[in-house]
Amino acid sequence: MNEEGLRFYDQVFDECHRYGIEPLVTLSHYEPPLHLVLKYNCWYDRKTIGFFERFVRMVSKRYRTRVRY
Numbered sequence: 001m002n003e004e005g006l007r008f009y010d011q012v013f014d015e016c017h018r019y020g021i022e023p024l025v026t027l028s029h030y031e032p033p034l035h036l037v038l039k040y041n042c043w044y045d046r047k048t049i050g051f052f053e054r055f056v057r058m059v060s061k062r063y064r065t066r067v068r069y
Contacts, residue, residue, distance in 0.1 A: 009063075027056055
């Protein structure tokens with residue numbers, strides 16, 4: 001996972017909470033990382049399913065106490 005990218009969202013959520021804004025997280029499968037497109041031909045390779053599942057589990061675990069939706 002990209003820890004620098006995750007820290008960015010940590011800061012976004014902190015700022016939202018500071019102003020009483022409830023963040024909403026969406027996990028889109030329409031915008032895969034370029035690396036997955038180039039190396040695995042994106043969704044044509046079933047390995048991508050595992051990568052997306054790992055991504056969803058990581059985001060859910062990391063932000064489960066900070067984001068309600």
